[in-house]
Every structure is written in C-alpha cells, then in structure tokens.
Amino acid sequence: xxxxxxxxxxxxxxxxxxxxxxxxxxxxxxxxxxxxxxxxxxxxxxxxxxxxxxxxxxxxxxxxxxxxxxxxxxxxxxxxxxxxxxxxxxxxxxxxxxxxxxxxxxxxxxxxxxxxxxxxxxxxxxxxxxxxxxxxxxxxxxxxxxxxxxxxxxxxxxxxxxxxxxxxxxxxxxxxxxxxxxxxxxxxxxxxxxxxxxxxxxxxxxxxxxxxxxxxxxxxxxxxxxxxxxxxxxxxxxxxxxxxxxxxxxxxxxxxxxxxxxxxxxxxxxxxxxxxxxxxxxxxxxxxxxxxxxxxxxxxxxxxxxxxxxxxxxxxxxxxxxxxxxxxxxxxxxxxxxxxxxxxxxxxxxxxxxxxxxxxxxxxxxxxxxxxxxxxxxxxx
Amino acid sequence: xxxxxxxxxxxxxxxxxxxxxxxxxxxxxxxxxxxxxxxxxxxxxxxxxxxxxxxxxxxxxxxxxxxxxxxxxxxxxxxxxxxxxxxxxxxxxxxxxxxxxxxxxxxxxxxxxxxxxxxxxxxxxxxxxxxxxxxxxxxxxxxxxxxxxxxxxxxxxxxxxxxxxxxxxxxxxxxxxxxxxxxxxxxxxxxxxxxxxxxxxxxxxxxxxxxxxxxxxxxxxxxxxxxxxxxxxxxxxxxxxxxxxxxxxxxxxxxx
Numbered sequence: 001x002x003x004x005x006x007x008x009x010x011x012x013x014x015x016x017x018x019x020x021x022x023x024x025x026x027x028x029x030x031x032x033x034x035x036x037x038x039x040x041x042x043x044x045x046x047x048x049x050x051x052x053x054x055x056x057x058x059x060x061x062x063x064x065x066x067x068x069x070x071x072x073x074x075x076x077x078x079x080x081x082x083x084x085x086x087x088x089x090x091x092x093x094x095x096x097x098x099x100x101x102x103x104x105x106x107x108x109x110x111x112x113x114x115x116x117x118x119x120x121x122x123x124x125x126x127x128x129x130x131x132x133x134x135x136x137x138x139x140x141x142x143x144x145x146x147x148x149x150x151x152x153x154x155x156x157x158x159x160x161x162x163x164x165x166x167x168x169x170x171x172x173x174x175x176x177x178x179x180x181x182x183x184x185x186x187x188x189x190x191x192x193x194x195x196x197x198x199x200x201x202x203x204x205x206x207x208x209x210x211x212x213x214x215x216x217x218x219x220x221x222x223x224x225x226x227x228x229x230x231x232x233x234x235x236x237x238x239x240x241x242x243x244x245x246x247x248x249x250x251x252x253x254x255x256x257x258x259x260x261x262x263x264x265x266x267x268x269x270x271x272x273x274x275x276x277x278x279x280x281x282x283x284x285x286x287x288x289x290x291x292x293x294x295x296x297x298x299x300x301x302x303x304x305x306x307x308x309x310x311x312x313x314x315x316x317x318x319x320x321x322x323x324x325x326x327x328x329x330x331x332x333x334x335x336x337x338x339x340x341x342x343x344x345x346x347x348x349x350x351x352x353x354x355x356x357x358x359x360x361x362x363x364x365x366x367x368x369x370x371x372x373x374x375x376x377x378x379x380x381x
Numbered sequence: 382x383x384x385x386x387x388x389x390x391x392x393x394x395x396x397x398x399x400x401x402x403x404x405x406x407x408x409x410x411x412x413x414x415x416x417x418x419x420x421x422x423x424x425x426x427x428x429x430x431x432x433x434x435x436x437x438x439x440x441x442x443x444x445x446x447x448x449x450x451x452x453x454x455x456x457x458x459x460x461x462x463x464x465x466x467x468x469x470x471x472x473x474x475x476x477x478x479x480x481x482x483x484x485x486x487x488x489x490x491x492x493x494x495x496x497x498x499x500x501x502x503x504x505x506x507x508x509x510x511x512x513x514x515x516x517x518x519x520x521x522x523x524x525x526x527x528x529x530x531x532x533x534x535x536x537x538x539x540x541x542x543x544x545x546x547x548x549x550x551x552x553x554x555x556x557x558x559x560x561x562x563x564x565x566x567x568x569x570x571x572x573x574x575x576x577x578x579x580x581x582x583x584x585x586x587x588x589x590x591x592x593x594x595x596x597x598x599x600x601x602x603x604x605x606x607x608x609x610x611x612x613x614x615x616x617x618x619x620x621x622x623x624x625x626x627x628x629x630x631x632x633x634x635x636x637x
Binding site for chain 1: 503519538571
C-alpha cells in the first residue's frame with residue numbers, strides 16, 4: 001500500500017466548492033482514506049455555514065459505508081445548524097448506500113462516572129465482601145464434596161474407579177519425574193549451603209541433621225504441594241472451566257448426573273492419595289541429593305552420612321511430613337475446582353481463574369503449613 | 382472472476398477430502414455452497430482462506446496465486462475479505478464493539494470518534510440493538526452472535542464475504558432478514574459472497590448460483606433451476622425431499 005502512494009495522492013478523497021454552492025466530491029471516499037474523508041467533510045460543514053450546498057457525487061471514484069456514513073453525519077450536522085444539504089449526481093448504488101448508512105436508534109447514555117475516592121472505596125468494599133464470600137463458598141463446597149463422597153461410599157457401585165485411576169496417573173505418576181528432579185536439586189542446594197555455613201564452626205557433619213529434619217518435616221511436602229498446585233491444580237481449573245464454557249457441566253446436570261460426584265470426587269481423591277506418595281518420593285529424592293552433595297562436596301563417606309541420618313531422624317519426623325500431605329491435597333483440590341466452576345464464558349475469564357487457582361492454592365498451602373508447625377510445636381511432636 | 386480454484390487436493394492423513402476440485406466465484410455474485418454433512422464444505426472454505434494446507438492444485442484470489450505471495454501481499458488480500466465463522470469466533474474477552482473495531486484499529490487510520498460511530502453503524506446495519514455494543518459475546522444469544530460476527534466481518538468493507546452457515550441457529554424470520562441484509566450489502570457494496578449453507582430458503586432467495594460438493598468434487602453448479610433439474614441422487618433428495626417440497630411449490634413452483 002505504501003508503494004502506491006503516488007497513485008493514492010490522486011485518489012485522495014476531496015471536496016471542492018464550485019460556483020453556486022455546488023460541492024464536487026472527488027477521489028475515493030473509503031475507509032482506507034478515512035483522514036482525508038473526514039477533512040473533506042469538515043470543509044463541507046464550513047462551506048455549508050455560508051450557503052446552501054449541493055453535494056455532487058458524480059466524481060466519486062468509490063464510496064463505501066465509511067464514506068457514506070461521514071457524508072450522512074455531515075448532512076445531519078448541517079441540517080441541525082439550520083443549513084441545507086442535498087445530494088446530486090448520486091448513482092442508484094450511492095443512494096442505497098447512503099440510506100443504509102444512517103444510525104436510526106438514539107445514542108445510549110453512558111452511566112455517569114463517579115469520583116475517584118468513591119470508586120476506590122467501592123473496589124475496596126467489593127474485595128472485602130469477596131474475601132468473605134470466598135471463605136463461605138469454600139466451606140460450602142467442602143461440605144458438598146464430603147456429602148458427595150458419603151453418597152458414593154453408601155453406594156459403592158457408583159464409585160468411578162477408572163476415573164480415579166486415570167486421575168492418579170495424571171496427578172501422581174506423570175508428575176514423579178519433575179517433582180523428584182526438583183526435590184533432588186533442592187536437597188543438594190540446601191546441603192551445600194549447610195556445609196558451607198557449618199564448616200566455619202567445624203560442625204559440617206551436622207548438615208545431615210539439618211537436611212534430614214528440614215526435608216522430612218517441611219521441605220518435601222511443601223515443595224511437592226507447591227508443584228502439585230501448579231501442575232495439577234491449574235489443570236483441574238482449566239479442565240472444569242472449559243467444560244463450563246462449553247455447557248458440558250450443564251449437560252451432566254440435566255442428565256441427572258452429579259458433576260461433583262463425576263468430576264470432583266475422583267480428582268480430589270486422586271490428589272489425596274497421590275500427594276502423600278509424591279511427598280514421600282520427593283523427600284527421598286531430596287535426601288539423596290543432600291547425600292550426594294555431602295559425600296562429594298562435604299567429604300563425608302556414604303556410611304557416615306547414612307549412620308548420622310539414622311541417628312538424627314526417626315519415624316515421627318517422617319510422619320510429621322506425611323500427615324500434612326492429604327490436607328494440602330484437599331485444599332489444592334477444593335480451590336482448583338471452585339475456581340473451575342467460577343469460570344464464565346470468555347477465554348480471559350478462564351485465564352484469570354486458572355491464575356487465581358494456583359495463587360490461592362500456593363498461598364493456602366503455606367498458611368496451612370505454618371498452622372501445622374504451630375500445632376506440632378504445641379503438642380511437642 | 383474473483384476466486385478460482387483449480388485441481389485442488391486436500392487431505393488429512395490417509396483421508397483425501399478434496400479430489401481435484403475446480404470452482405470459480407465470479408465478481409458480484411452470491412454463490413451458495415451445498416453438500417452433505419462431513420463432505421468438507423468448511424474444509425474448502427478454510428483451504429481458500431489459507432487455514433488448511435493443500436496437497437496440490439492452485440488457488441487464485443483477486444487474480445493472484447496465493448502460493449507465491451509475500452507476507453505483505455497476503456496481508457493485503459486478507460484485508461479484502463471478510464469471514465463469518467460458523468460459531469462466530471468473536472473474541473470472548475472483548476465486547477461486541479471492540480470486536481468490530483479490532484480490524485479497523487489494526488488496518489485503518491480512523492479517529493476515535495469515527496471508530497465509535499463506525500462500529501455503531503455496523504452494529505445497526507446487521508440489525509443489532511445499540512445496547513449490544515458493550516456486551517461480551519458470552520452474554521449474547523446465538524442469533525446475536527451471528528449478527529455481531531457479521532458486523533465484524535464487514536468492518537473493513539470487504540470485497541468478498543465468506544459465510545459459513547450464516548443462518549443456522551437463527552429463527553426463520555431472522556434468517557430471512559439475514560438473507561435480505563446480505564443481498565442489500567451485495568447491491569450497495571458490490572460484495573461477492575461465498576455462502577456455505579443448508580438453508581433452502583437462503584438458496585432460493587439469496588443465491589445467484591449454487592455449487593454442490595460431493596465426493597471431493599463439484600458435482601453440479603448453476604442457478605437454482607439447474608439444481609432442481611439435476612438428476613444426481615443427492616441433489617434430487619436434497620431439493621425434492623420432504624423438507625424441500627413446501628418451499629419448491631411455494632416459491633418457484635413454475636420451475637419445479
């Protein structure tokens with residue numbers, strides 16, 4: 001289009017005032033000439049202030065809806081100002097187009113804009129109320145899921161074993177490589193930092209106590225939960241959300257099937273079963289990573305590492321970590337499905353809820369971990 | 382001739398959908414495109430639009446072979462056609478008005494005022510109420526989505542309009558208005574329309590010419606009279622079947 005500038009110069013929309021109030025239009029009165037069209041129309045409005053104008057369309061090379069609209073708009077303005085504006089030399093096509101290019105319905109009045117302070121307070125209030133509503137819907141949903149589980153338990157034949165196994169494969173089995181790899185690396189990094197700091201006191205062999213307790217009690221389950229929230233929580237929200245967008249959830253409902261029983265129960269159960277397994281594997285991988293660094297970087301023998309580890313940790317440290325896992329799973333699953341059900345028609349809404357799902361689950365996982373730490377400290381476990 | 386397809390072969394895996402298809406679309410006509418479901422009517426449309434790759438054959442649009450085009454040339458062609466997808470394909474995150482303004486903003490140099498007014502004009506032209514302008518696609522009914530999508534496809538005043546089942550999902554009155562609208566636009570803007578449709582009413586009232594697809598080729602083309610006279614079994618059952626009979630006797634009883 002840029003190469004054709006020379007040609008376009010000649011085709012540019014124009015309006016020339018001739019003797020006796022006739023305005024001869026020329027060039028292309030089309031959308032790609034919009035600035036020239038508007039400029040020409042402004043000239044016509046000015047001319048029309050002085051005298052009645054006759055718009056001669058016979059010289060127009062091409063007229064499209066935009067050109068027609070601008071002409072009609074100009075006519076409206078001129079007539080509103082008490083001037084006269086008539087067409088001449090319009091071909092039948094031009095006439096039809098000019099008739100089509102008329103906005104008949106009145107302009108809808110935009111709602112009055114409110115002050116900045118008002119809208120800030122309004123947004124803040126909406127947030128506060130929204131937080132409360134989130135909590136209530138979360139609890140209500142938890143209740144619904146528990147009820148659905150009980151319903152399924154009372155009629156074991158309705159239990160969807162295949163769906164559960166499929167979900168466990170997606171959540172747990174397929175997640176093993178990445179979760180094990182990341183835990184292994186984090187274990188190694190923590191051990192390296194520990195050795196580096198403890199060296200100064202000549203206490204580097206205590207790194208085994210450090211990583212043993214840290215990984216088994218906190219890191220293993222926390223890392224796994226965060227990764228599962230990102231990996232599976234987002235997938236749940238996206239799956240359920242897109243099913244909502246395509247009315248698939250409604251289709252289930254009108255068939256007399258309970259979407260919670262069919263979609264949610266297998267997913268949440270899969271999380272509750274899968275997350276402890278993953279957390280256990282992640283802890284082992286992190287210990288292995290720590291052990292590798294301790295032997296290579298810390299100069300410890302494998303036998304020494306293992307015997308110190310045996311002395312440092314006991315079964316109840318493992319239990320502290322693993323007890324938390326099903327609760328983490330539950331909270332990830334509940335948040336992911338609530339967000340999934342909250343998706344509305346648009347792709348943007350889907351994206352927003354997937355983001356919210358991951359952010360809220362990770363936040364709640366960390367809050368829950370903190371509560372557990374307080375709890376275990378209080379009962380001296 | 383505005384679009385010409387020669388010897389087109391399109392396939393997915395082992396399945397060959399188009400087997401050496403030839404089709405011409407002439408300037409200023411409304412071409413109705415019919416054929417049994419699943420025969421690839423939409424595939425042909427999408428192949429012409431460049432959304433589905435072809436195995437062999439040539440496609441010429443506005444007299445240019447689409448294979449040899451540079452990206453800039455291709456963009457220019459894409460500004461000269463408008464497409465109405467079967468499901469509307471409105472951008473779900475944008476309001477109706479923003480949807481219509483999208484191609485204008487990208488390709489034209491319009492003032493904000495003109496953008497607003499022009500979008501409202503298009504909304505009005507396709508028979509939507511002005512308050513639809515600020516609604517999101519998810520808040521529209523099926524018929525309104527069709528109209529909004531048509532308004533968007535008309536945003537750049539295209540020369541060719543591709544309509545994929547434009548009247549499906551509209552009530553008969555709405556469908557009739559839609560056909561009239563397309564005919565008016567053709568008359569005023571010199572539009573050429575390629576319409577994939579199953580709507581016999583549209584074929585009778587709006588289309589100048591009809592092409593029928595069967596087994597990967599055009600089995601018949603011509604005005605409605607030629608279709609009615611054809612003795613191809615599918616065309617016979619399509620145009621003379623139970624659903625067709627009322628319309629035939631009502632509208633072109635003389636020809637039947």
